[in-house]
Amino acid sequence: MRIGIIGAGSAGYVCAIRCADLGATVTLFEESKLGGTCLNVGCIPTKALIAGIYAKKIATSSQALGLSADNAHLGIETLHTHKNNVVSANVRGIGYLLKKRKIVVYDRHAKIKSPTTIEVDGDELEYDKIIIATGSKPAGLPGVEIDGKYIINSDHALSMTEIPKTMLIVGGGVIGLEFAHIFSAFGAKVTVVEMMDRLLPQDDQLCSRAASKFASSHGIDVMLNSKISKLFRDGNDVQAHIEKGDEETVSRFGCALVATGRVPNIDRTSMMRIGAEHGKWGIKVDSYMQTTVPGVYAIGDCTGGYMLAHVAYGHAKVAAGHATGKHSYPMRQDNIPRITFVDPEISACGYTSDQLEERGIVVTWHRFMYMASGKAKAQNIKEGQLNIAVDVDGRIRSAVITGEGSGEMIAFFSQAITMETTIEQLSQVIIAHPTMAEMALEIVEVASGYPIHV
Numbered sequence: 171m172r173i174g175i176i177g178a179g180s181a182g183y184v185c186a187i188r189c190a191d192l193g194a195t196v197t198l199f200e201e202s203k204l205g206g207t208c209l210n211v212g213c214i215p216t217k218a219l220i221a222g223i224y225a226k227k228i229a230t231s232s233q234a235l236g237l238s239a240d241n242a243h244l245g246i247e248t249l250h251t252h253k254n255n256v257v258s259a260n261v262r263g264i265g266y267l268l269k270k271r272k273i274v275v276y277d278r279h280a281k282i283k284s285p286t287t288i289e290v291d292g293d294e295l296e297y298d299k300i301i302i303a304t305g306s307k308p309a310g311l312p313g314v315e316i317d318g319k320y321i322i323n324s325d326h327a328l329s330m331t332e333i334p335k336t337m338l339i340v341g342g343g344v345i346g347l348e349f350a351h352i353f354s355a356f357g358a359k360v361t362v363v364e365m366m367d368r369l370l371p372q373d374d375q376l377c378s379r380a381a382s383k384f385a386s387s388h389g390i391d392v393m394l395n396s397k398i399s400k401l402f403r404d405g406n407d408v409q410a411h412i413e414k415g416d417e418e419t420v421s422r423f424g425c426a427l428v429a430t431g432r433v434p435n436i437d438r439t440s441m442m443r444i445g446a447e448h449g450k451w452g453i454k455v456d457s458y459m460q461t462t463v464p465g466v467y468a469i470g471d472c473t474g475g476y477m478l479a480h481v482a483y484g485h486a487k488v489a490a491g492h493a494t495g496k497h498s499y500p501m502r503q504d505n506i507p508r509i510t511f512v513d514p515e516i517s518a519c520g521y522t523s524d525q526l527e528e529r530g531i532v533v534t535w536h537r538f539m540y541m542a543s544g545k546a547k548a549q550n551i552k553e554g555q556l557n558i559a560v561d562v563d564g565r566i567r568s569a570v571i572t573g574e575g576s577g578e579m580i581a582f583f584s585q586a587i588t589m590e591t592t593i594e595q596l597s598q599v600i601i602a603h604p605t606m607a608e609m610a611l612e613i614v615e616v617a618s619g620y621p622i623h624v
């Protein structure tokens with residue numbers, strides 16, 4: 171079987187590898203860089219910067235552990251070198267994995283001519299199945315020019331080595347908050363403007379409350395129910411007109427980051443040519459990642475929904491299995507973990523409270539505090555909590571963890587939701603002591619009605 175995949179980001183390269191491992195002959199088309207947004211200008215580089223910020227935090231806040239490093243300095247140029255080295259190494263690693271599986275890679279623009287034909291450099295190549303993995307791009311603001319220096323998007327933000335004294339961030343979602351964390355740690359006075367009535371508006375209320383607490387504790391100003399009416403460069407500054415209700419304020423900042431999310435990157439001409447249903451929300455797919463055109467699949471950010479690398483990985487594996495006919499299972503939407511890498515991390519999994527209510531799923535929420543954990547105390551971690559929602563059948567339907575290491579612990583609940591295990595079954599799990607992870611078992615015992623450390 172011959173499979174052509176357009177796009178080598180998180181969805182595309184994973185799908186190519188899985189298709190090849192399942193016996194297909196695979197061609198991968200990528201006009202930019204292997205690894206796409208996540209690896210080059212998203213997940214990995216931001217986490218490399220945040221790793222440096224976290225290291226400084228540990229160095230300067232561990233007096234109780236006997237460490238005195240009040241004058242620790244965070245070298246931004248050194249940290250950027252680390253970030254670039256990490257990205258380069260991972261790109262080379264993906265190239266090696268593709269070459270190992272004899273996957274042909276075209277580093278040129280490709281477009282779909284028919285449900286079985288991809289055109290590149292004037293040549294038409296025939297395939298049994300075509301998989302679209304064209305990713306997403308930063309969303310803009312109407313009437314606002316992104317110049318890359320004074321008014322920037324997330325791609326530009328990752329290359330900045332000169333930090334402005336003041337920074338405006340438009341958007342209080344995951345991207346906006348993570349960059350607020352980064353730039354405030356480097357010394358900028360950050361203001362976040364969000365048009366909704368809370369930060370992280372797409373996630374659970376528990377996440378929003380944790381986000382507000384993060385912003386307050388880090389000196390980040392937040393303007394909710396507010397929108398930008400004008401934003402433009404004015405000399406060596408940026409002038410922002412901010413509307414809240416009937417009032418408008420005019421403020422100046424050294425730089426403005428437009429972090430209003432991402433939009434699907436779609437070749438609409440190709441979609442119209444083959445008759446694939448799509449819109450501004452993305453390419454329409456079913457639970458097996460098939461478009462409305464037989465033999466054509468779409469995976470990753472170009473399909474809309476949760477634009478997360480691990481969701482793209484999931485899409486890729488589902489599509490690869492279905493396209494090759496080797497195995498077939500649908501993509502789940504109720505077990506997706508979501509992490510905001512601020513200080514401390516904010517993590518969630520499963521449906522939000524609003525989504526549970528919309529679906530008529532009755533749950534009871536339970537809570538366990540970090541302060542009851544021996545390991546947390548040993549590491550001088552005082553803040554944090556775990557929350558889980560359990561339905562009438564004893565199954566976990568949602569989890570929210572706000573605290574250090576929550577991004578690692580949320581995996582326990584993704585597995586529990588996926589396997590539809592009950593609280594009674596989970597109570598039989600044994601987790602090593604002393605670890606932070608054992609708090610997952612502690613909250614299960616709270617939900618069972620027989621807690622030990624509460």
